[in-house]
Structure formats: C-alpha cells, structure tokens
Amino acid sequence: MLELIGQLVDIDSGTFDKEGVDRVGGLLAEEYRKLGFKVEAQRREERGDNLLITHPYGRKADILAIAHMDTVFPKGTASKRPFSRDERKAYGPGVMDMKASQITTLYALKYLIASGSPAYRDVRLVLNTDEEVGSVHSRQLIEEQARQSRYALIVEPSDDEGTLVTGRRGGGKYYLSVAGIAAHSGAEPEKGRSAIAELAHKILKLHALTDAEAGIHVNVGVISGGTSSNTIAPHAQANIDVRMETAEQAAELDRRVREICSSVDIEGTSLELTGGITRPPMIPTQASERLLGIVQEESLKLGERIVDKKVGSGSDGNLTASVGIPTIDGLGPRGGSAHSADEYLLLDSLIPRTKLLAAVIERLSGERE
DSSP states (O other): OOOHHHHHHHHBBTOOOOHHHHHOOOOHHHHHHHHTEEEEEEEEEEEEOOOEEEOOOOOOEEEEEEOOOOOOOOHEEEEEEEEEEEEEEEEEETTTIIIIIHHHHHHHHHHHHTTTTTGGGGGEEEEEOGGGGGGGTTTHHHHHHHOSEEEEEOOBBTTTOEEEEEEEEEEEEEEEEOOOOOTTTTGGGGGOOHHHHHHHHHHHHHHTBBGGGGGGGEEEEEEEEOSTTBOOOOOOEEEEEEESSSHHHHHHHHHHHHHHHTSSSTOOOEEEEEEEEEEEOOOOOOOHHHHHHHHHHHHHHHOOOOOOEEESSOOTTHHHHHHTOEEOOOOOOEETTTSTOEEEEEGGGHHHHHHHHHHHHHHHHTTTO
C-alpha cells in the first residue's frame, strides 16, 4: 500500500494539471483492471479524465464509492517535497487528501476478493479530477451514478480522531470581472473610470451578506486589477466564495450576489459575473443516519468506536446527498494539515480503514441477499 501511495504522491496532480491527473488515473486504472474491473474514461480536454469503474459480473453495482484524484498543489511540488515517511506518519503533497484514500479503496476491494466475498462486484467507483475546485466538470457524472445507487460512500480522509462526516455546508464560487476606462491619473483623471474602485464597492456589499449566526459566509478571497499606479484601472477581477447551511439559504444567497453584481456604483464601468452555487448543503436524513449506524456497528466489530460530525467544507458527498442518496463521508484514513506543506497521513490507520470500508461494502451488499 505504501509503495503505491508513494507513487501517487510523487505525481503532481493539481486540478489544472491534466497530464499529471491523467497519469494518476492511468496508474489506478491499471490496478483495477488487474482485479477484473472495467474502466471507462470520461474524456476531458482541459481537465483530467474522470473514471467510472465497475465489475462486468456485478449484479447491480449500486454501492457508489467516490474518490478524487486531483490535489491543490501546483506543478513541481512533488519534486520539492516527494513522498517520505517516518515510523508514524507519511508526508507529501496530497498524501492525506486523498491519495492514500485511493489505495485504501483499492485494497478494500482486494480484501473482499481475497476473502471470497462477492460484494466487490456490487461497487461502482467514480474517480474524479476536479473535486478541489467544486467538481464543476464531474458533477453530472457523480449525480448520474448516485441516482443508480442505494448508498454513497465518500472516501475523503478522516481527521486525527477518525471522525466520520454526516453533514457539510453548501458552497459556491463566483468570478466577477469589472471593466473600467483607462486614463492618466495625473494628467486627466476625470476621463477615467476605475474598475478597482467599482470592485471595492462590490466587495463591501458582498461581505455584508455574511451572517455568521445563520451559517452564511461570503469571502472575496482573490482580487487583481489595474496596469500601473499612475493609470486609472481599466480592469479588475475578484474570486468569491460563499458558504451556507440550507438549500433555502443557497437560493437566496445566489439571488443577492447576482443582484449586487447586476448594477454599477460608478457610472461608466461594467460588470460580468460567472459561476454559481457548486455544492448544495449535505443535510443528514433518516436514511443517512441509518447508514451511519451500520458503519458504526462495523467499526465496533473491528474494535473502534467512531463518532460523526458536521463540517464547514464541501465534498462530493454534498452532490450525492442532494439527489437523495444516503451518504457517509470521511471513510478514508486518518491524517491532518490538508492543503499545506505539513500535510500528513497516520500510517496506523491504513489497515483499519481498509478493513472498515470492506466490511461496510459487504454489509450493504448483503442487504439484498
């Protein structure tokens, strides 16, 4: 397992690095083909190819497992910080989020095969390539596969304590472009219309939408614009992140963001807004609570008591839950400091989490016996 994890970590696979993401996909596809699975690639020109993996002798293949192949790290990171390990932890870009999860998923199916259980045939896997930017291009595939499934198992990594995730806030990403009119800021500033000044008005209004008590947060996290300090800025851009608790909040927040960005404060400037709500909230249901109980029962059999929690970040579990499929998230191995240079994987969680995933798959498969 560690050898394969090391191979994956040492391949740069940032979301926008199609070549690297496809190398990861190629390695994993070969491993699944060795087990007799069928691998179908959903070809993409600008992003990595999403993979749908099923067994040709599957009776129904209605247990959906999802694991993403992309990371947040730019090209060149793997050569600067290659895979390494000590007695307790492994390190490297994406080691915890979520290249180790790819291998625990693979080995859970190997474990079922080796034990003589036919449950591995009931699994369909989606390995997608743009989760770190909201699964915009893989959303349709995920939702299509979820609608054909009874359960969704999201193999995102767990935290240090091994906690499962049963609820997530929803989220969205917007991109605002402002066009102004350039002019010399000293000689004839009256002829200019500052795109940066217009953007400043919008930032204040957008941030004012935040309602922390209600679980609504709006953040303009990246801005750029202008050409020089003595030129009235002819253009400016902003990347906007929104988070919310409920579907109703999502609809209202989307309406208000669009309303703010539909008219200008500075005459002579213009606005273009793209993007939208990318992940609806993941809200626990009776069915997902039942699934949680199954996972907890199987973990107790393996000697571990697992609790669940709700988190603010999003995942592909938001998408499967939104189409009404019972979903459990955080089934991957334990670790921490995701998305940072200090990211780590706890080695002693690899085998327990592999066995747990296998046990849950077998239990869910057995419900139809």
